[in-house]
Amino acid sequence: MTHARIDCGPRSPLRLIVVGSGRMGRAWLRAVTDAPETELVGIVDLDAEAARQAAADLGRPDLPTAAALPALAERTGAQAVVNVTTPVAHHPVTTEALFAGLPVLGEKPIADTLARALSLAAAAEASGQLFMVSQSRRWNPRLFALRDLLSGLGAIGTLTTEFYKAPHFGGFREEMAHPLLVDMAIHAFDSARFLLGAEPVSVYCEAFNPPWSWYDGDASACATFEMEAGTRYLYHGSWCAPGAETSWNGSWRASGEKGTAxxxxxxxxxxxxxxxxxxxxxDGPAEIAGALHAFVEALRTGGTPMGEAHENAMSLAMVEAAVESARTERRVSVDSVLERAHARAVADERRPGVRAVLSAWDSDSVREALAGRDPAPASALSRTPPTR
Structure with missing residues (x-):
């Protein structure tokens, strides 16, 4: 997808507004402040006092803040937005920004539902603006190194992630029906797509809750995805597994025709x-700093970064397919999940231009509508952004 370009970079910093000043919002405020290619020009939050406090904590008490985006963007001359709101707010905030002529870098997940994710991908097309999702774990040098090892193993038979942690979050996560699958597994699912260079075909998933769990919903899951070319991606995880915990990135093993990584x-x-x-x-920036750098590069060059909305929607499709499989106790086709989400997106869409884009997609092959927008495997945006 082509998108508008902006003359920006270290010599002409991109003027950014961050929407959301919670815990993750503050991490982004620091990342935007620290990057030489970006300039923080404002903070938006429905809680005006929280926005003012976040500005003060940055040492910038005079930084403009507001409860609404459009007026602040106009007042500050903002050129783009970082959306760090809660998932339910991703769709309205991103849509508003795109149609105000502001490209958006959003936190994962792309939206709270796959239907709204498809709407946002269509909104990016209709507005001509870039919408990129920060799957921060993609910008991990060791994940790139693992992908390089896989490329030397020939055909890959299985890729496995084991994820075992025991966090006591409190709050909404401990009340969710599927806390692990919905709130965490998308990181591993997205990384699996990146490592294999392949998309999901189907999934069988079992979700359950051990008797000692402090979560209301199913905090453990085992999922087997069939990927393109027949590779199986296996995900075994739990958020109530004390002792011998894995990394937050999980533990990975790939079995190929020429060896194992x-x-x-x-x-x-x-x-x-x-x-x-x-x-x-x-050797580029890591984690959210890497995503921010790729966003700026894409705006400057017109290229397509990892995490562009069309490409990223398939990671959320994996989550929704896994949840449906766990609920129905049957194997689920990812295409069927995409088709139902597409029908819901068309039915719910209120912007004529976005509805026109969605309606132009073939409902029998939403996958094809989302494909063809991946970054080139060896592009500067997807593999080796220049160091700053």
């Missing part, structure tokens, strides 16, 4: 037998 989620990945690296190591 492993990654503990923290140290350098290894392969047995050794595999010669065929790509330059990723």
């Amino acid at each position: 492993q990654w503990d989620g923290e140290s350098e990945p290894v392969a047995d037998p050794d595999v010669t690296s065929r790509e330059a190591a990723y």
Whole structure:
């Protein structure tokens, strides 16, 4: 998808407004402040006092703040938005920004439902603005290194993630029906798509809650995805597994025709037998700083970054398919999930231009409407952004 370009970068910093000043919002405020290619020009939050306090905590008590985006954007000359609101607010805030002529970098998930995710991808098309989602774990140098190892193993039979943690969050996560699948597993699912360079076909998932769990909903899950070319991606995880916990990135193992690669989620990945690296190591910014850098580069060059809305929607499709499989106790086709989400998106859409884009997509193959927008595997935006 083509999108509007902006003359920005270290010599002409991108003027950004951050929407949301909660815990994650503050992390983004610091990232935007620290990056030489961006300038923080305002904070938007429905809680005006929270926005003012966040500005003060940055050492910028005079930074403009507001409860609504459009007026502040006009007053500050903002050029783009970082949306760090709660998932239910992702759709209205991002849509408003895109049609105000402001490209958006949003926190994961792309939206609270797949139907709204499709609406946002269509809104990006209709507005001609870039909408990118920050799946921050993609910008991990060791994940790039693991993908490089997989490329030397020939055909991949299975890719496995084990994720075992025991956090006591309190609040909404402990009340969700599927806290692990809905709030956490998308990181691993998205990373699996990145590592394999393949999209999901179907899934069988079992979700359950151990008797000692402090969660109301199912805090454990086992999912088997069939990916393109027949590779199986296996996800085993729990949020109520005390002792011998894995990294927050999980523990990974890939079995291929020429060997096996492993990654503990923290140290350098290894392969047995050794595999010669065929790509330059990723040496760009990591985590959310990496996503921010890619967003600015894409706006400057007109390129397509990892996490562009069309491409990222497939990670949320994996989540919704896994939840449906757990609920129905049957194997679920990802295409069927996409088709139902598309029908709901068309029915719910109120903007004529967005509805026209959605209606132009073939409801029998939403996958094709989302495809063809992936970044080139070796592009500067997807593999080796230049160091700052």
